[in-house]
Structure formats: structure tokens, C-alpha cells
């Protein structure tokens with residue numbers, strides 16, 4: 001391992017995936033051409049797309065009523081595509097406002113219909129997940145963000161929805177088990193936990209589409225991509241390929257094991273944050289994210305020192321998001337527990353150096 005990569009996204013990928021992808025860049029399936037140079041309509045790539053879609057369904061335990069798409073435009077384009085396709089102009093969509101991404105999503109929805117923010121922790125700088133609210137059954141859909149990448153909170157139990165259920169899982173997709181079948185639409189930018197930047201995974205129940213009376217531009221209509229199996233236009237070929245390799249890797253380990261590894265890593269780091277008198281967490285304990293661990297120092301003037309200390313030990317990407325400061329260590333699927341141990345040791349050695 002070159003460094004300990006705690007980047008929030010794009011982020012660390014399994015090393016065996018990176019190695020296989022590197023080989024495919026030079027020569028894909030002994031075709032004499034690299035994966036970057038082949039047609040998306042070639043047999044070889046069609047097989048990649050088919051396998052990637054099938055793996056998502058298999059890992060989520062979903063049947064054929066769901067379609068899996070690999071789209072471009074990032075999760076941010078989904079903020080707009082969802083209301084375009086699911087929110088009638090005279091309708092209301094319910095949003096749980098748990099972070100900057102959730103807030104960006106609901107702002108977009110306001111361009112298409114009415115938005116009911118069922119609860120928000122914005123006034124507390126999104127340091128907790130609101131739990132006491134009701135979702136109106138006549139809402140067009142209910143939108144949640146399962147993991148709040150910037151603040152380090154996560155919905156440890158998913159609320160129930162009395163209406164169509166939509167989830168932004170960008171930063172914890174396939175990091176733990178869920179009953180994925182309670183959702184009607186799930187989306188995730190690949191670059192946090194399941195691949196490189198460039199692909200956005202959308203899982204949609206086909207039966208919810210086609211109910212709008214408005215005109216939807218072709219590229220923004222989910223039906224276009226469902227109908228053509230995510231091949232209406234050129235899909236993100238390389239990114240989809242690396243996602244497919246990562247999905248194989250997740251399947252090899254099993255989602256239950258991945259979940260256990262992620263919980264072990266997060267527990268190790270939170271235990272040290274709680275034990276070490278120099279550090280403290282920034283979020284409500286019961287809402288702590290297993291993916292993005294935010295913390296600060298009790299004496300903020302030491303933070304620059306610790307940043308340098310960590311950098312000398314090859315601990316990369318632990319600065320907090322510019323909107324919150326402090327530290328954020330992202331512990332996505334591919335991050336080995338040895339990297340978390342290295343961060344914990346650095347925190348302990350820093351404590352000793354100040355004693």
C-alpha cells in the first residue's frame with residue numbers, strides 16, 4: 001500500500017480492481033484494444049453492462065421489476081431528474097433535510113412542484129438525524145439521503161414511507177445490507193463507494209414511470225434509458241467497467257461481511273475519538289456514520305499540527321469538508337482496517353507527544 005487513502009470521493013478502490021482495470025486499459029479480453037478504445041456496442045462491452053446490472057440486482061436482492069441504469073451527470077443530475085419524472089406540478093414531494101446534498105436535492109424539486117420538508121437539522125449544522133416527523137401519505141414521493149457525506153451522519157434505521165420511496169445512497173451504497181425492495185428509486189454516484197467518477201447508478205421500479213403529463217427531455221426521461229438498457233447513448237464505458245469489477249469484489253466478500261468490516265473499522269475509530277482526550281466527535285452518537293467519521297480537536301489550535309503529523313505518516317485525505325472544518329476520515333468498503341489502525345496509532349502517538 002502506497003498511502004492510507006481516507007479521501008471522501010473519488011476515493012479508494014480495491015487494489016485488485018485497480019490492477020485488473022489497469023490491465024484492461026492496455027488490452028481488454030485479449031482483443032488487442034484497450035477498454036478505453038472499444039465500441040460501447042461491442043459484444044465485450046455489452047457483456048460488461050449486462051453483468052454490472054445483474055450484480056447490482058443480485059447484491060440488492062431485487063427482481064426484474066427493477067431496472068438498473070449507469071448514467072452520466074452525477075448524483076446531482078438525479079436531484080433534477082427525480083422530480084422531473086415523479087413530481088406533478090400540482091403535487092407535493094416530501095424531503096428529509098439531513099445535509100447539504102439533501103438540501104440541494106430538495107431545492108431542485110422546488111422547480112417542479114411543491115416541496116414539504118418533513119424535518120431538518122440544518123439549524124444544528126446537520127449534526128443529527130431528525131426522527132420525529134410524519135410523511136404525508138398523499139406526497140408524490142418521500143426522499144431521503146441515507147448517509148450524509150459532509151457531516152458524518154447516517155440513517156441507522158431507515159424510516160418507513162407511506163408513498164413512493166426515493167433514496168440518495170451515494171456515499172453508503174452497498175456498504176451494508178438493507179431491505180432494498182422498500183425503495184422505488186435508489187441512486188448513487190459511483191465515486192464514493194462502488195467505482196470511479198463518471199457513472200451514476202440508478203435503480204428504478206419500472207412501474208412508477210410514465211405518469212407525468214409534462215414533456216420530459218429525452219435524455220432526462222428514465223424511460224429512455226430503461227427501454228435501451230442504459231445504451232440509448234454512449235454510457236460511461238470505463239467507469240461502468242470498473243464498477244462491474246468492484247461489484248464482483250463485493251460479491252466475492254459478501255455484503256454481510258463487507259458490512260461487518262465497515263462496522264469494525266468505524267467502531268475502532270470512534271472508540272479512539274471517545275477515549276483520546278485531545279479529540280471529540282461532532283455528531284449525535286446514535287447517528288454516527290460508518291462511512292465518514294467527523295471529528296475535531298478540543299484545542300482547535302492543535303489541528304494544523306495534527307494535520308502535519310498525520311501527513312508525515314502517509315494518512316491522506318483527512319481534512320474536514322471546507323464547510324465544517326476539523327477532520328473527516330472516510331472509511332469506504334475498500335479501505336483496509338490497517339489504515340484505520342494507522343490513524344488510531346497516530347492519534348495515540350500525538351497524544352503522547354503532548355503529554
Ligand SMILES: *Cc1c(COP(=O)(O)O)cnc(C)c1O
Pocket residue numbers: 009073074075076077101145147148149168169170171189190192
Ligand atoms: C457526493 C454526493 C452527491 C453528489 O454527487 P455528484 O456525483 O458529484 O453529483 C450527492 N449526494 C451525496 C450523498 C453525495 O455524497
